[in-house]
Amino acid sequence: MSKLVEAFADRTYVGQKRFVIYGLGGSGKTELAVKYAEDNIQNYWGVFFIDGSSQENSSASYLEIAKLGGVEPNAKAAKNWLATRVMPWLLIIDNADDEEIRVEDMIPAGTNGCVLITSRNPAHKSYGTVGERYLELMQMEREEANDLILKAAEEPSPWSASLTDSAKVICQALGYLPLAIVHAGKAILLGLCSWTGYLGFYQRETERIRRKRLRQRDRSLSPGERRIQDDDDNMNVFSSYEILLQSLETSQEESAQDAVELLLVFSYLHCQNIRVDVFVHAAMNPMKETKASEKEAQENAELEKRIPRLAKKSWSSWLQEMVLRLSRYIDTPPLLISALKNHENLSATNLEDEIYDRLRRALAVLVRRSLVMKQERSDERYCMHPLVHKWVRERPEMSASQQALWSQVTGAILASSILFPPLGDNEDDRIMRRELLPHILHVRTCQATITDRLKENRGTRKSVWPTITPRWGRREALEAARFSFVYSECGLFQDALQLQSQVRDFAVGLLGEQHPLSIKVTLFLTGTLYELSRASEATRIQRRVYEVCVESLSERHPLTLMVADLLGASLCFLGRWSASLALHEKAVEGLREIYGADHENTLKAIRNLGRVYLRYMEWEKSAKMHRISWDGMKKRFGETHFETLVCMEDLAMSQMRLGGDYVLESHEFMMFVLDERKRALGKEQPYTLLAICNLGRVKSAMGKHAEAARIMKDAVEIADRNLGEDHFGVLAGKTHYAQVLVNQGRLTEAEEIFHTVINKPQYKQSTDEDGEHPDRLIALWYLTGCLEKQGKFREALDICHSLMKSLADIGGEGLGVKHKFATMVQDEITKVEELIQDAKKASETTMFLTLPK
Template sequence: MNNDTLLVHFCLSDVPVPQAPQHINNCPPATRIFHGRQAILQKMHQYFKREARMQDIFLLHGLGGAGKTQIGLKFIKESASIFTDIFLIDSSTITTIETGLKNIATTKGVGDSSQSALQWLKSKPEEWLLFFDNADDPKMDLNKYFPQCDHGNIIITSRNPGLCVYAGSHSAVSDIETSDAIDLLLRSAAQATTDPNKAVAAEIVKVLCYLPLAIVQAGAFISKSGRLNGYLALYATNKTRLLSQKPAQSHDSYAWTVYTTWQISFDQLSQQAKTFLQLCSFLHYQGISEDIFRNAAGYKFGPSSPSKEELKMPLDVLSKFLDPSGIWDPLCFLDVTSEIQAYSLITFYSEQNLFSVHPLVHDWTRGTVPDAGQHCCMVAIAGMSLAGLSDTDMAAAGPQMMPHIELLMRGNFNIVPDFRHEYGKAYVWAGELEKAKQLLMAVLEHRRNTLGVHHLDTLEAMHRMASIYSRLGNFQEAEALGVRVLNKRRDVLGETHPDTLESTGNLATILSLMGRLREAEALNLEVLERRRQTLGETHPTTLTIMSNLAVTYNRLGSLQEAQALELKVLERRRKILGHNHPDTLLSMANLAATYNRLGRFREAEVLEVAVLQQRKSSLGENHPDTMRTMNNLAVTYYKLDRLQEAENLGSVVLEKDRSILGANHPHTLLTMGNLAMTYNKLGRFLEAETLLVDALKKQTDALGNNHPETLRMQSKLGSTSNKLERWQEAEDLLVSALEKQKDLLSANHPHLIETMQSLADTYTKLGKLKEAEDLNEALKRLEV
C-alpha cells in the first residue's frame, strides 16, 4: 500500500453534488473498544467550541501506548460536523508530513506540493482541521507545517510535551481510571462483564499500571487463550514475552507492542541519556531528583572511603554533568533530562522539582541493562549522595531518599562499609532501627579491624550505634557505648572539640531516657554553655542542645523552665529552618507535651494536630515519630474527656507499635499505659488492669524497678486496683511507688502528684483517715 492510499481515505457523500464544496475526512474511526477519557474529550470539546479569532491548536501528549491517537479520533467522530474539512497527517517523519500535505493540495486541485496545501489552507478562513498524528521526533520543527494564519484548527498527538509551546490548550495522556481499565480489558478480551470477571480484571489492570496499550495486548492474549484467571500467573514469569508480543487480531492500526514502542524511543536517545534512564530504573520510579546526582558529584574521599578506582564507573557518569572546572553544571543535567522527557520516558513535576518514570517503563528499562554494573553504580551514587548530608540535611532529604534506598538495598550487593554507614544513617532517620543496627554493626566491626578503635571514623560508628541502642530501648548497651565514645573522643580530640561535645549531648539524652535526670541536666548544661560560646545562640546545634535540656526539665517536672526554653527554640527554628522542618516539628511536639502537663490542653491539641498532619505527609503513617505524635494526641483527648477519640487513636497506635517496634519497646509500653488510663475513665477496669500488669512487668525487666516510667506504670496499676476496689493491692503499689518517686522527682512533679492523689483516695477507702488527710494537706500546699 503506498503512502497516498494510507494517508488519505476520502469519505464522500453517496450522491455528490458537483457544485458543492467537497468535504474531506480521511480519519479512520476510533477503535470499537474505545472507553473512558471523558475528561480529556470534554476539555477538547470546550476548547474547540470557544469563539476565538486565532488558530486553535490542541496537543495530546504522553507516553507511547497511552492512547493519544484514539482520543483524537474519538473527538473527531463526535465533532465532525463543526469542521469543514478534516485531514489526518502521519507526522512521524518530515517525509510523511510533506506527503500528507501534498495529498491535500492534489485533492483540492491547488497544486502538488506541501507549500501549495499550506497556502490553500491559509486562504480558506473556514473551520478546517489538521490532525498531526505521532509528531514524536523532538528534532523536527513542526511549526513549518502549520498554515501561518489566524484561522483553522489543529490537533497534535506526540510523546513530546515540549510541543505545548504551540498549543492553546493541551492534555497529558497517561493511565486510565480503574473502572475504565477494567471495562477495556474485558471488552478487548471478549469476556463477560460479570462480578467475578471484574474482580480478576481489576487485579490484572493494576499490575499493568492502567496503561491502555498494555491492557489491550493482555486482552488480545486472553481472548486467544481464554485464560482470564490464569493471566497473572503467566505474566509473573513471562512479562517480557507478553508485552513484546503483537496480537494476530487487533482493534486498530497501531503497529507496535508495548515494549517495541518504548524501544523505538530509547534507540533515539544519546548514550548519556540512555545511561541516565537506566540508572534511574534502579531507583524508585517516583521522587527522582537532581539533588541525588548533584550531591554525589560533590563526594569527599576519606580514610574509610572506597578508592577512586573502585568508584570509576559512578565518577565517570557524574563527570558528564560537570563543567570544565569540575563544578556541577545544571544546564548539562537539564539537557539530558529534557532529551528523555521529549519521548515521555520520564516526567518532570515542576512544583515538587522531581522526576518520575512510568512503572512499566521503569521495569522495562531495567531489562535493557545487560549486567549488574549499573545497579552497583547507582548503589554507589546514592551512597556518595548521602555522604555529604548532615543529620539536619538528612532529616530534610530523608522522605525523598528512603524509597530509593529500600529499592537499591534489595540487590544484596557487597556495599562498601562507607556507604553502609550512610545507608544506616538514613534508616535511623526513617525509624527503621533494626535495619540500621544491622548495617552499622557491620560498619563498626569493619572499622575496628581496619582502622583501629581510636580512629575518628570508628568513633563515629560507635556514636551512631549508641544512639540506635538508645532508640531501641537498650539503654544499658547505649550507656556503655556512649561512655566509651565520650572518653575516647576526650582523649583523642579534647574536651571542647565539636565531636566530643556531640558525644556528651548524646550521653545526656541516654541518661535522660534512663531516668537519671540530674546527671542528664548537668551534661546538657555543660554542652549548652560551650556551644553558645563557640557557635552562638541561634546555631542549629545549639538549638538541639537547648531542646534536649528542655525535655529533661519536662521530665524533672520543671515545667516553667521547660516551656521557656521550648518557646525560644521553636521561634528560632521556625525563623531559620521553616515551619515544616522536622526539627521545628519536634519543637512543636515538645512544647505541646509541656502544655499538656501544665493543663493547657487546648493549646497542646492545636500543636499536636498540626505536627501530626505534617508528619503523616512527610514521614508516613507508620514512622515512629508519627506514632509518637498520635499517642500524644490520644493523651490530650483523654485529658479533654474526649474518651472515644482517645481510645480509637490509642488503639491504632498500640497495634502499630506492637507490629513495628515490638511488644517490649519502651514506646509500646508507654502506649499501653496511656490506653489503660482511657479504659479506666471509660469504666473498663479489667481491660485496663490486663494492659498495665503486662506493661509493668516488661517495663521492670527493661528499665528496672526504680526508673521513673516504671514507677509511673506502677502508680497507674495502683490507681486501677482502686477502681476495682482492691484497696490493699492499691496501697502496696502506691506506697512503694511514692517512696521512690520522692527521691527521683521534684516535689511538684505531675507524676508524683498523681500517685499522691491515688494513695489519698486509697487511704480513705481503707479507713486510714489520718494518712489520707495528711496527703491531701500536702497536695493543697503544692497547689499554693
C-alpha cells in the same frame, strides 16, 4: 478482556474478587492487565500496581501505596490501609512467576477490592475466585499480531498485500508474542533491516544466542556460573530485543552509547518508577557536599581563632587526619556513567541542564526502541518490561565481572544521590529517599548474587597465585552509610544496623575510635539501637564514646559537649536523672560559650535540659527551657521545621501540667504539630502518632475524655501494627491511653492494658545498673489509681510498696526516694491504708447490724 470485565462485575460474589492471567513470557499478560485497568478505571476508586517477582519486590512496591495512603512506608501498613478502603479498588500483582512465591502474602487481607494476578506459573491460577477464575494467554490472534507489528513500524495505511504478507511471516516466526513483535516493528522502523530481511537478522541472532548459551552450559563450571537456563519460550523475545541492542552497541553516536550505559544501569534498578532526577542528584551532590565541607571548615577555623584551646591537636589527631587524607587520595572516585561526568567549565545551573538534556536524549533513544517505557501520568519516570529487565543483566555477553562492574556503577549512582544530614533536609529529598528503597534493595540483592558467583568461580579455578578478593574501602563504607540512612527512614532498622556496624568497624579500624568521624558513625549506630528498643546497649556505647571524647578532645570540646548532651538524653530515658541533669547543664553552658545562645546545638541541649526538669516534676522550669528552645528554633528554621515542632510539642506537654489557660494553649500547639506532621510525614509516621497521643492527653486534661480515647485508640493500634507491640513508644502510648480510659471510667479495660504493659520484658532489659525503667514506674503508678477506683485497695497498696522499693534503688545513694514522686507514692500509701481501715470498719459495722437480736 470480556472475561475480565465479566468476572469483576459479578455482584453476587461475597468476598475479595481475584482473577489470574497466566501464559508465556512476552505473551501480553501485563499489557492485558494494564489495558483492563485503563478501560475500566471509572469503576475503581484507585488502581495499584505490585511487582510480584519476589517477596522483597512486592514489599518495595507497597511503599508507593503507603505513600499515597499517608501511612508508614512498609508493606504491612500499606496492605492494612488498602484492606480498610470500602470504595472499590483494583490491585494488579504482576509477574508472580516463581514457584516459591507465596502470592497470598502479597494480597491485602479482608473481603474488599479486586486483585488481578499475572504469572507464567500455571499453578497460581488457583488464586482466582470470580468468573472463570483464570485466563491462559498463549499467542495473539494472527490479525491482531499483524496489526501490531505494522503499527509498531509506523507503516502508513492502507497496507499493501506484500507488506501484510511479510508481516504475517515475521509474526508467525515470533510465535505471535506481543513483546517480540513490538521489538521487530521498532527494528524495521529504525532502518536496521527491511521487511523481507528481518527474519534473516532474527534467525542469525537466535543462533548466536543459542551457541553462546550452549558453550556456557557445556563448560564444566560451578552451578552458580550456569545462570542462564534454556527457555525457548522466551527466545523469540530475547532475539528480537538483541537486534535492537546490537544496533546501539555498534553505533558511535553519543546518545546511543549513553543509552547502552543507561539501559545497563536500569537493569540493576527496580524495573518500576525509575526517576531521572536520581541520576542528576548523583552528579550534583558531590559539589553540594564539598561546599558544605568547606563552609564547616571555615566555621571551625573561626571558632579556633575565637577559642584558641580548640585549635590544639595531639600528635595522634594529626596522624589520623593524614591517614584520612591519604585514604581519600588513593581511593578511586565513584563509578558513574559517561552522562554524569566530565562536564568541566560549567556553572551548577548549566551543568544540571546539560545532564538533564543528555539523559533525555539517551532515554528518547531507548523509548523509541521500546526498550524502556515512560510511565503513564508521571513526570520523568520510566520503567522496563520485566523480561527485558532480567535479560539485560543475564544475556550471554555479560560475564560475572561485567555484572559486578555494572551493579557497582548502579550502587554508586544511588549512593551519590543521597545526601547526609544536615543536607537533604527537605520534603522533596525525603520523598526521593523513600522511593529509592526498592532500587537499593534490588541492586544489593544483585550484588550479593554476583559476589557469590565470583566466589564460586574462584573456587573452581586452580592457581599457584594467591587470590585477590574485593576490598571493603572508604567508597564501600560511604555507600553502606548512605544506604543505611534510607533503611532507617523507611523503618528497616535491623538492615540499617547491619550496615552501620560494618561502617563503624571500618572507621575505627582505619582511624581509631577517638577520631571524630568514628565517633559520629558510632552515634549514628546508637540511634538505630534505640529504634530497636536496645536502649541499654546504646547507652553503654554512648558512655564509651563520651569517655573517648574526654580523653582525646577534652571535656569542653564541642563534639564532647554534643556527645554529653546525647548521653544525657539516654540516661534520662533510663531514669538516671541526676547524671542526666549534670551532663545537660554542662552541655548547655559549653555550647552556649562556643556557638552562642541561638545556635541549633545549644537550643537542642536546652530542650533536653527541659525534659530532665519534666522528669523531676519541675513544671515551670521545664516549660521555661522548652519555650526558649522553641523560640530559638522558630527564628532559626521557621515554625514548621521538624526541630521546631519537636520543641513546640515538648513545650505543650510541660505547660499541660501547669493547668488553667496553659492547657488551652497546649491544645492549640498540639493541633498545629499534628497537622504539620500529617502533611510532611504522613498519617502513620511514628512522630505523627506521638503527636496524636500527646494531643489525646491534652484533650483528657481538658475533660474531653471520650474524644481523647477515640483518637488515641486508633493511634495505638497503628503503632502496634507498624512498630510492634514491644516498642517503647507503643508501650508508652498504651500507658497513657489506659490512663485516659481511667478518666473515662472504663476501669476494667484500663487495668488489663496496664498489666500487659508492666509485664513486658523490654523494661527489665532496658533498665540501667540499678532500678526500674521510669516508663514502667509510671504505668504502675497509674495502675494504683485504677485499682483504687475499683475498690481493690490491697492490690493498690502492694504496688505502692513495690514502687517505694524501686525508687530506693534508682539513681544510687538513695536519690530516688528524694524525688517528688516518692512523696506522692508515700501519700498514696497513707491514703490507701486509711481506705482499707475505713473499709474494714464498714464491714465490721455491717456484720454487727446483721447479727440476730
